[in-house]
Amino acid sequence: VLAIWHQLIKTEIPELSKCSVLMRERGRVEETIYAMQRAGAGNLQVISDFDMTLTRFAHNGKRVPTTHNILDNRLLINEDCTKKMRELMNTYYPIEIDASRSVEEKLPLMVEWWTKVHELLIQQRIRKDMLSQAVKESSAMLRDGYKVFFDRLAENQVPLLIFSAGVGDVLEEVIRQNRVFHPNVHIISNYMDFDHTGILQAFKGQLIHTFNKREGALSHAACLRELQGRPNVLLLGDSLGDLTMADGVSEPQNILTIGFLNDQVEERKELYVNSFDIVLVKDETMDVPNAILGHIT
Ligand code: TMP
Ligand code: MG
Numbered sequence: 001v002l003a004i005w006h007q008l009i010k011t012e013i014p015e016l017s018k019c020s021v022l023m024r025e026r027g028r029v030e031e032t033i034y035a036m037q038r039a040g041a042g043n044l045q046v047i048s049d050f051d052m053t054l055t056r057f058a059h060n061g062k063r064v065p066t067t068h069n070i071l072d073n074r075l076l077i078n079e080d081c082t083k084k085m086r087e088l089m090n091t092y093y094p095i096e097i098d099a100s101r102s103v104e105e106k107l108p109l110m111v112e113w114w115t116k117v118h119e120l121l122i123q124q125r126i127r128k129d130m131l132s133q134a135v136k137e138s139s140a141m142l143r144d145g146y147k148v149f150f151d152r153l154a155e156n157q158v159p160l161l162i163f164s165a166g167v168g169d170v171l172e173e174v175i176r177q178n179r180v181f182h183p184n185v186h187i188i189s190n191y192m193d194f195d196h197t198g199i200l201q202a203f204k205g206q207l208i209h210t211f212n213k214r215e216g217a218l219s220h221a222a223c224l225r226e227l228q229g230r231p232n233v234l235l236l237g238d239s240l241g242d243l244t245m246a247d248g249v250s251e252p253q254n255i256l257t258i259g260f261l262n263d264q265v266e267e268r269k270e271l272y273v274n275s276f277d278i279v280l281v282k283d284e285t286m287d288v289p290n291a292i293l294g295h296i297t
Contacts, residue, residue, distance in 0.1 A: 002027075015291035022269070022279040029277050032256045033295055036232045039253070041156040041297040045227050047245045048236040050164035050171050050189070056141045056284050057238075057262035064141045067166030067174070068117060073134040077124045084120055088113055096210055096239070099267045103211050103241070110209040114165070118190075118203050126200040128169075128192070135173040142178055145286035149293070150180035156297040157184060159226045163216065163245045164189040165208045186227070188220050214244035221248030234296075236289060238262055240275055258289060 015021070016029070023029050036044060048054055051066040058064060065072070069089075072082050092113035095106060153160045164171055168189030175181045193202040208216050221227075231253035233246045238260040246255055259276030260283065261268060272279045280288055 013291050013295060015288045016278075018283075018288075020281045020283045021288060022273050022281060023277065024273050025277075029256065032254050032277070033292055035254045036234075036256065036296045039232055041158050043230055043253075044232045044234065044296060045159045045161065045230040045249070046153060046234045046236070046293075047161045047163060047249075049238060049242040049245065050162050051166045052238040052262055053236050053242070053260055054142055054146065054162065055174070056143050057260070057282075058284070059139070059141055062139070065138055067164070067170040070135055070138040070140055070170050070174070071121065071126070071167065073137060075130045075134050075137075076126045077121070081120050081124050085117055088116055097264050097268070099264065099271055107211050110211055111207070114190075114207055114209045118207070122200055122202060124200070126192070128194045128198040128200070131169055132173050132177075135170060135177055140174050142174070142180075143284055143286045145290050146178065147180060148290050149286045150175075150182060150185075152290070152293055152297060154182035154184050158297065159184050159186060159224075159230065161186045161188065161224065161227060161245075163187075163208075163213060163242075165210050165213070166190065167192065184226075186224055188216055210239050211241040213241055214247045217245055217248035219248075221250065224248075234258070234289070234292065236260070237276075240271070243275060256292070258292075 056064045071077060072085065092109060095101065095109050162171065162185060164187070166189060168187055168191040171187065171189055172181065175185065188208070190208050191204045192200050193204045195201045206216065206219065228250065231251055233249055233252055233255045235246050235255060235257045237243065237245065243257060246252065257276045258278045258280065259272050261272045261279050261281050265281055278288065
């Protein structure tokens with residue numbers, strides 16, 4: 001029976017045979033998809049990272065901006081702030097993705113990066129009413145096939161939790177302008193706190209960076225009622241830190257993790273294959289997640 005099933009899935013999910021798809025245990029992936037299919041859309045939830053997971057890494061050889069980098073617009077911040085944010089990015093991003101350093105070593109450095117950037121942004125007295133224009137003028141771009149992804153989840157009433165260490169207000173504006181901010185979308189992120197005149201004065205709540213998503217997942221679990229009673233999880237991320245985004249799910253049954261490996265490919269390939277169930281190497285599309293969802297919903 002398994003042999004026939006393997007044959008079946010090979011013909012039904014041809015996307016899994018693309019050479020950009022790496023799997024440690026193809027058999028386990030197939031069995032998990034099969035189990036999720038039997039349980040149906042009513043038992044499924046999708047948890048996804050945002051920057052460089054739902055958004056593209058690059059387009060026409062140019063890096064696509066993260067939510068923080070979308071703020072790099074003269075409507076919002078001055079030249080000096082741009083320069084300082086770039087310097088911080090050049091210092092800390094290589095650390096974030098460094099395969100030779102442990103998460104423990106990276107943790108305090110990520111807190112440092114995010115804290116410094118948020119302080120710089122607060123000094124700029126960013127205006128809430130300018131955010132939407134800055135997103136319009138940016139080259140922010142969701143992955144090819146994003147519309148099928150968001151629309152299918154909405155049609156099937158499958159909750160989508162977007163869990164981002166980026167800036168929540170900017171993230172919301174990106175999905176709103178792409179017309180996919182459907183009612184099934186829930187967001188955990190760093191939200192801006194504006195004073196009564198609409199000027200940025202702080203960031204709300206506990207800071208979320210790339211490697212503390214577990215704490216965020218646990219502290220938000222109770223308030224996300226729509227996600228309860230859905231034990232099957234499709235998780236999408238581009239950082240190893242994203243793997244903890246499902247830690248708040250109570251009594252999970254099947255968790256299938258997909259990792260986008262965008263950068264430092266050779267250095268991180270082995271680590272990613274050992275950590276995610278499916279690794280997508282330099283794949284700027286949602287084709288594989290869409291094919292899997294097409295199978296389950
Ligand atoms: P994510 O959780 O939605 O992927 O967002 C986190 C990403 O944001 C992370 O990969 C690093 C990136 N980032 C910037 O691009 N600029 C910044 O100033 C900061 C603090 C983070
Ligand atoms: Mg990311």
